[in-house]
Amino acid sequence: MNKGGVGLTSGGSGPTSAAAAAAAQKQKTLLQRVDTDITSIVENFNHLVNVARVSDPPVRNSQEAFMMEMRGARMVQAADSLLKLVSELKQTAIFSGLASLNERVEQQTAAFDQQAEKTEQMLSRIGEEAAGCLKELESHYYSSAQRIDQGEQ
Amino acid sequence: MSENLDISLDKLPIKRLDAIEENGLERFAPDVGYDQKKLDLIRRIDFAWAVEKDTKKKQKTAKEANAPWPWQSMVENLQLAHQELSVIIDMINTVEANDAVTVASMTRPKQLPTEVLSDISVAAATKLQCFRQLGKYLKQSAKTLEKQVAREARFYGALIRLQQNWKVKRQRLTVSAPSNEGFTIDLFDNSLSDSMSLFLPATSTVSVDHDSAGMLAVNLPPKSCRFLHFGFLGVDSGSTTKESVKHDISASDAKREAVKENVDECVKETHLVLRNVHRAIFDEQVFDLVNREGFTPSRGFNVTGIRDNYLELGVGQGASVYLSLLPSGEDADQTDDSADTQNLETAIVTSETTDSTKLVEETASSLKSLSRFPSPTSCEIYLQQIFHEHKFVREKDKRPNASKARVPVQPAGEGSDLLGHFCMTLAHRIFSNKVLEELENLATRVPYLHLLSHPTWSSRTSSWSLTMKVPQSIIRAGHQTRPSDVPSRKDGVRLEFQTKVVVNDDCIKLEGEGAPNVVGLFNGSTEKTCSMNSYECDLANLPVILLEQVASQVVRWLHEEALVVGINASRDFLCLSFELDQGDKLCLLAHVDPKDTLGCISWWLLMAGGLMEEGKLHSEIASGGSENMKFLGYLSLEALYSIMMDLVSLCNRGANN
Numbered sequence: 001m002n003k004g005g006v007g008l009t010s011g012g013s014g015p016t017s018a019a020a021a022a023a024a025q026k027q028k029t030l031l032q033r034v035d036t037d038i039t040s041i042v043e044n045f046n047h048l049v050n051v052a053r054v055s056d057p058p059v060r061n062s063q064e065a066f067m068m069e070m071r072g073a074r075m076v077q078a079a080d081s082l083l084k085l086v087s088e089l090k091q092t093a094i095f096s097g098l099a100s101l102n103e104r105v106e107q108q109t110a111a112f113d114q115q116a117e118k119t120e121q122m123l124s125r126i127g128e129e130a131a132g133c134l135k136e137l138e139s140h141y142y143s144s145a146q147r148i149d150q151g152e153q
Numbered sequence: 154m155s156e157n158l159d160i161s162l163d164k165l166p167i168k169r170l171d172a173i174e175e176n177g178l179e180r181f182a183p184d185v186g187y188d189q190k191k192l193d194l195i196r197r198i199d200f201a202w203a204v205e206k207d208t209k210k211k212q213k214t215a216k217e218a219n220a221p222w223p224w225q226s227m228v229e230n231l232q233l234a235h236q237e238l239s240v241i242i243d244m245i246n247t248v249e250a251n252d253a254v255t256v257a258s259m260t261r262p263k264q265l266p267t268e269v270l271s272d273i274s275v276a277a278a279t280k281l282q283c284f285r286q287l288g289k290y291l292k293q294s295a296k297t298l299e300k301q302v303a304r305e306a307r308f309y310g311a312l313i314r315l316q317q318n319w320k321v322k323r324q325r326l327t328v329s330a331p332s333n334e335g336f337t338i339d340l341f342d343n344s345l346s347d348s349m350s351l352f353l354p355a356t357s358t359v360s361v362d363h364d365s366a367g368m369l370a371v372n373l374p375p376k377s378c379r380f381l382h383f384g385f386l387g388v389d390s391g392s393t394t395k396e397s398v399k400h401d402i403s404a405s406d407a408k409r410e411a412v413k414e415n416v417d418e419c420v421k422e423t424h425l426v427l428r429n430v431h432r433a434i435f436d437e438q439v440f441d442l443v444n445r446e447g448f449t450p451s452r453g454f455n456v457t458g459i460r461d462n463y464l465e466l467g468v469g470q471g472a473s474v475y476l477s478l479l480p481s482g483e484d485a486d487q488t489d490d491s492a493d494t495q496n497l498e499t500a501i502v503t504s505e506t507t508d509s510t511k512l513v514e515e516t517a518s519s520l521k522s523l524s525r526f527p528s529p530t531s532c533e534i535y536l537q538q539i540f541h542e543h544k545f546v547r548e549k550d551k552r553p554n555a556s557k558a559r560v561p562v563q564p565a566g567e568g569s570d571l572l573g574h575f576c577m578t579l580a581h582r583i584f585s586n587k588v589l590e591e592l593e594n595l596a597t598r599v600p601y602l603h604l605l606s607h608p609t610w611s612s613r614t615s616s617w618s619l620t621m622k623v624p625q626s627i628i629r630a631g632h633q634t635r636p637s638d639v640p641s642r643k644d645g646v647r648l649e650f651q652t653k654v655v656v657n658d659d660c661i662k663l664e665g666e667g668a669p670n671v672v673g674l675f676n677g678s679t680e681k682t683c684s685m686n687s688y689e690c691d692l693a694n695l696p697v698i699l700l701e702q703v704a705s706q707v708v709r710w711l712h713e714e715a716l717v718v719g720i721n722a723s724r725d726f727l728c729l730s731f732e733l734d735q736g737d738k739l740c741l742l743a744h745v746d747p748k749d750t751l752g753c754i755s756w757w758l759l760m761a762g763g764l765m766e767e768g769k770l771h772s773e774i775a776s777g778g779s780e781n782m783k784f785l786g787y788l789s790l791e792a793l794y795s796i797m798m799d800l801v802s803l804c805n806r807g808a809n810n
Contacts, residue, residue, distance in 0.1 A: 052284065054276045061276050065283040072287045076294040083298055083305075090309045094316060095323055104317050131608040142603045 033085055040078040044071040197247070202236070311420050312336065312361070319427055321361070336361045338371075340431050359430055361423075371426050378433035379462070379478040381440055383533035385526045386465065386473040439540045440464075440478050443572055451573035453580065468576040470583040470659070472526065476536075527582040535578070535612070539571050577658055578612040584692070585615040585656045591696050592617055592654065598753045601790050602703060619652045621703060623710050624791055650706040652699065662689050665702050696747035701727065704743035704754050707790065711741070711797045720801045728759075729797075731804045739800060741793075752787030758796075759783075 048071050051064045141147055172180045264272075315321060320339040338359045360372050440462070447456045447464060458465030462478040596604035596619065607616040652665035690698050704727050711729050715722040722731050727743040740759040747753060760781045785796070 048287070052280070054273060054280050061279055065279070068283055068287050069290075072290050076291065076298075079294070079298055083301060086302075087305050087309070090305070091323065094309065094313055094321075101316070108318065127608065127610065131606075134606055134608075138603070138605050147600070 037078040037082045041075050044075045047071050307416055311416055314420050315423060338427060340434055371423055378429055379480045380433055381436040381533060382477050382479050384475055384529045386475055437478060439537055442540055442544060443476060446572035451570050453573035454576035466576060469580040472583055525586055536575050539575060543571055581613045581658050584659045587692060588656050588661060595696060595699055613658050615656045617654045621650045621706060624794060652702050660689055661695055700745035700747055700753055704745055708743060711793060715797060715801060718801050720804055731800050733804060756785040756788050757782055758785055
């Protein structure tokens, strides 16, 4: 609930102190998560590089192969976690950009109002045109040869 | 050939049981002394092979001479190596097992540099392989992640665009799967719900998900979108609208299959679906409101049938309408079997089977019925429009209190009775169509009548006027060269007579000059007929009254013209009489008969003495005339004018005589 309401950019119009604190806390957690993930990636990579040395006892080599796999998996996991974080951020951005959202809603409302007005105008114009056309047609018909002939019969 | 080296190993000397006595006492072998032990150990190693080897070698050489086998030497060498190894392993095992023998030191033989190198290279190769595999794995997962990134970018991009137009809500489904977050789109306008407890359809929230390609996938239960259908009972209707809707949806389906990849198209599709859902919600709300209003008795309608998603209303004028909610599109094919649906279905089927003659017949019949009934589609739109205007827009406008004066609101004061207003509108349309039919009949039969429509911009008022343009009088033609043909009465000359017909709901109001005011007729005073007057009448009397009106106008015109010429003519309703000498009267008499297809207004010339009675006149007309009467026929205004002039000259002559 408060996740949607409190954005990372807590520069909104007067959030309460609690909300600000929550936002700061959230920001901290997120940063922490980023740090953890990146540290994990770097560390695991370091290990991988370290392990690249061919060591003497052949037993250790196979042991190291296992370790490499494990490190690689950890790196991927950290990257995935980072990605999740990014998508979370995106969601937060989408659902917390209330200012732009409101602006957009207002824009839309104005646009729709305008459209409604335009449509109404158009409808009344069409009605008037139709009335005009009807009048013209009627006068045409009553002054037409067919009608006059009928009258003379 | 393959002879195994037998090594006979004694069992461990320790704790060896020698015998068990009867009473269960175990007796161990006596401890052996050091020398004895040593001897035992040495005895364990069987050196028989060494002895055998020599003898074998001799045999082999004998055999080699017989059959030289190229790998023989190698096999032997290997065997030898195997044997040695076996011995050594055995030794080691013995040493390990028996702590009596201690190995002082064992030095590994120093490896040759090539051996070391090869060892290292093998290790390096293994490592390289490992790294290759790791690289492959990382690459693969990078690709997956990349795809995921692209998918999310697409999804969120689309979601943002969707959010600009719709209310998107986030919804956490379960805690266990945080990645599987659902989004719902709230299509219900809750800004209204506080003031009026609007019915909330089940489809008011639509959940949106990623599909496999990262596109938006809108999950809609089938048959969830139901649209309002309106029609007149007994009239094939709605088939065209329904088909168009159907076409729309199937087309969009096809399109969806085709352009799944394009994000823009996908967003557009989603917009389309959402708009449809929105419309369906609105329709359901309107239907609900209509149902609610249907329960309150009103002047304009009475409910004649009610079923699930179906409402039948009698609106008067012998018409009944139905309103139903039907799922649109392909779902409609297996809808419930209510009567109207079947009607619609059959309508669709018949129009789909492109049997031309049937189609023509149908269109002809539908045209005929449509001329009586207004178009169901427009009625449907009108119903939606008034409900939207008064239930939705009004509620919203109440708060800002702005832009209220932009639409002139028709059913003022009865905003709550929208359905009544709607039904009365329908009844009015049907009734006014009937009136129009009558008027058109008149206008076609009476050649000098012009029917002009006057749009009123009101749904429950219609207005027409019957205009009669009179020819300009010959006398005035000389000095009456007015540039504009504006009919005016200032100079006493009239160019046209008008009769206005206004239909309000279901009462007809006539307004015209020179009309045969019924009251005036009964009073016997002719004065009143000169003024503008208005009165009401019903549909059955309409043609007669209109014809009388017109005829009286003609008579009045002739009278005026006669007065202009200077003849003393008198006018009584439909009769213009000229005084001849000896008190005789020559009358020009109009006879109206609305059922007469030839002309409706016919003229008689009547020679009457002063004692002519009304009753006799009527009977004579009915009997087809006598020596006093002459049927002139259906005359045009010009002919009438010339007849009048003839009469005038006749009178003049009579007067001169």
